[in-house]
Amino acid sequence: MADTLMAPHRSAAASNDTVLSVRNLQAWYGESHVLHGLDFDVRPGEVVTLLGRNGAGKSTTLKAVMGIIGKRSGEIQFEGNDISRASSDRIARLGIAFCPEERGIFASLDVRENLMLPPAVRPGGLSLEVIFELFPNLRERLKSQGTKLSGGEQQMLAIARILRTGARFLMLDEPTEGLAPVIIQQIGHTIARLKQQGFTILLVEQNFRFAATVADRYYVVEHGKIIDGFANSELEANMEKLHAYLGV
Amino acid sequence: MDINLQALFAQLLVGLINGSFYALLSLGLAVIFGMLNIINFAHGALYMMGAFCAYFLLNVLGIGYWYALIIAPIVVGLFGILLERTMLQWLSGLDHLYGLLLTFGLGLIIQGVFQNYFGSSGLPYAIPEELRGGINLGFMFLPVYRGWVVVFSLAVCLLTWFLIERTQLGAYLRAATENPTLVRAFGINVPRMITLTYGLGVGLAALAGVLSAPINQVRPLMGADLIIVVFAVVVIGGMGSIMGSIITGFALGIIEGLTKYFYPEASNTVVFVLMVLVLLIKPAGLTGRTA
Numbered sequence: 001m002a003d004t005l006m007a008p009h010r011s012a013a014a015s016n017d018t019v020l021s022v023r024n025l026q027a028w029y030g031e032s033h034v035l036h037g038l039d040f041d042v043r044p045g046e047v048v049t050l051l052g053r054n055g056a057g058k059s060t061t062l063k064a065v066m067g068i069i070g071k072r073s074g075e076i077q078f079e080g081n082d083i084s085r086a087s088s089d090r091i092a093r094l095g096i097a098f099c100p101e102e103r104g105i106f107a108s109l110d111v112r113e114n115l116m117l118p119p120a121v122r123p124g125g126l127s128l129e130v131i132f133e134l135f136p137n138l139r140e141r142l143k144s145q146g147t148k149l150s151g152g153e154q155q156m157l158a159i160a161r162i163l164r165t166g167a168r169f170l171m172l173d174e175p176t177e178g179l180a181p182v183i184i185q186q187i188g189h190t191i192a193r194l195k196q197q198g199f200t201i202l203l204v205e206q207n208f209r210f211a212a213t214v215a216d217r218y219y220v221v222e223h224g225k226i227i228d229g230f231a232n233s234e235l236e237a238n239m240e241k242l243h244a245y246l247g248v
Numbered sequence: 249m250d251i252n253l254q255a256l257f258a259q260l261l262v263g264l265i266n267g268s269f270y271a272l273l274s275l276g277l278a279v280i281f282g283m284l285n286i287i288n289f290a291h292g293a294l295y296m297m298g299a300f301c302a303y304f305l306l307n308v309l310g311i312g313y314w315y316a317l318i319i320a321p322i323v324v325g326l327f328g329i330l331l332e333r334t335m336l337q338w339l340s341g342l343d344h345l346y347g348l349l350l351t352f353g354l355g356l357i358i359q360g361v362f363q364n365y366f367g368s369s370g371l372p373y374a375i376p377e378e379l380r381g382g383i384n385l386g387f388m389f390l391p392v393y394r395g396w397v398v399v400f401s402l403a404v405c406l407l408t409w410f411l412i413e414r415t416q417l418g419a420y421l422r423a424a425t426e427n428p429t430l431v432r433a434f435g436i437n438v439p440r441m442i443t444l445t446y447g448l449g450v451g452l453a454a455l456a457g458v459l460s461a462p463i464n465q466v467r468p469l470m471g472a473d474l475i476i477v478v479f480a481v482v483v484i485g486g487m488g489s490i491m492g493s494i495i496t497g498f499a500l501g502i503i504e505g506l507t508k509y510f511y512p513e514a515s516n517t518v519v520f521v522l523m524v525l526v527l528l529i530k531p532a533g534l535t536g537r538t539a
Contacts, residue, residue: 066433067433068429068430068432068433087432088429088432088433089432089433089434089435089436089437089438091433092432092433092434092435093435097434098433100430104427104430106422106423106426106427107426108422108423108425108426109419109422109423113419116416116419117419117420117423117431117434118434118435119434119435119436121435162434165434165435
């Protein structure tokens with residue numbers, strides 16, 4: 001395990017080279033304690049992927065960072081701001097954009113309204129032209145009801161709408177879940193292109209092969225803790241361990 | 249059957265007027281229910297407060313009808329915001345029943361206080377000078393004020409519909425009705441939106457109260473009488489749709505009016521009979537979504 005990647009003992013406040021720095025993150029759904037002290041960092045321009053079995057706490061980690069979980073504790077620093085007690089609307093306005101696992105397309109809004117819904121939090125969001133270039137399907141479906149789109153189109157819409165906001169840190173929760181290979185490929189291209197443009201991305205993925213095409217680093221989550229972490233270049237060397245972790 | 253057109257149109261007009269009030273009130277109830285998940289039983293009392301507000305403005309401060317149309321909804325809307333901030337907000341996430349009981353109690357208290365000071369008889373509120381008199385349309389005589397109430401209510405309803413269905417603010421509102429957590433995670437201050445929505449719904453009720461003051465007089469129980477019918481209208485129309493509330497409101501007013509002409513004995517019950525029928529056939533209401 002590479003110590004520099006885990007960096008659990010370094011003070012979060014002192015680190016200028018991280019966009020997101022999480023220390024001892026704990027979270028609860030009602031009475032049930034689901035995150036048991038996670039430590040991880042995301043550096044500018046990186047794509048970091050959280051891997052792990054179903055129910056390990058990956059999605060919960062994103063929700064805890066976003067502030068949309070019942071109760072959380074620990075240190076969460078985003079670009080030097082302590083957001084561990086901030087409300088989710090404030091966290092969003094600081095520049096974190098979230099794409100939930102269930103996609104969250106609104107049935108009572110048409111595609112254009114869904115796309116235009118998240119308010120701009122910073123200047124420099126992607127223009128509609130660029131978004132339609134990334135996701136040409138959306139342009140043709142602007143007048144359709146949001147939930148009338150196919151699963152793949154809904155996922156594109158869910159990603160597209162947060163690119164408009166100017167947020168430079170994206171959290172994507174299982175963007176490839178249940179999608180056809182050709183669509184997964186398109187989403188992979190999009191993530192690669194966003195990375196090129198300097199976006200920082202925290203990704204939750206079950207689809208390990210997909211993650212391998214886009215990620216710089218991995219953290220393995222199990223029972224609400226980070227149990228391992230390595231860079232994409234160390235992937236081959238860690239393959240066996242990873243199979244054991246993920247039980248594939 | 250011998251049809252007396254004069255009388256038929258007169259009843260149709262009464263129906264349209266009642267329909268205007270039904271539409272304004274059920275529209276507010278639908279908006280509030282969508283965002284707060286609360287069936288606002290205080291709506292009738294707040295409607296009555298709108299009328300009293302107009303009365304006080306005129307008789308205490310000498311401020312007339314036209315200003316009251318703007319001031320009363322704002323004042324009563326602010327009172328609604330106070331209720332939401334101090335009480336209703338703590339009920340979010342609980343069963344409908346809690347909100348229903350709380351607002352029902354609030355309605356009774358407000359009504360009781362007004363009854364204590366003003367009794368049960370009506371206070372007069374004069375029709376503003378510009379809207380007095382009537383126009384002979386040939387087939388009927390149209391009192392100007394009544395025509396104004398119908399046209400103005402319809403305009404306010406359509407404006408509210410436009411605001412909710414066609415603007416960015418309305419898109420926030422519709423989205424937050426579906427998934428408030430996610431809308432908040434996009435950076436929108438949803439709690440503040442909920443408060444303002446309650447204020448808007450209450451403001452619509454108060455506006456209906458001002459409109460009604462010159463027609464029905466200003467009475468502490470004016471809301472209690474009306475709100476029972478309005479809830480039946482809401483049940484028939486369903487809570488789901490804005491346009492549904494508007495159309496159902498006007499349609500039921502007209503149906504009531506027609507019943508008054510053709511079979512007056514049933515005019516007070518026709519809405520409730522329709523409600524029972526709708527509940528039997530389509531429990532979510534004509535335009536409603538199942539919760």
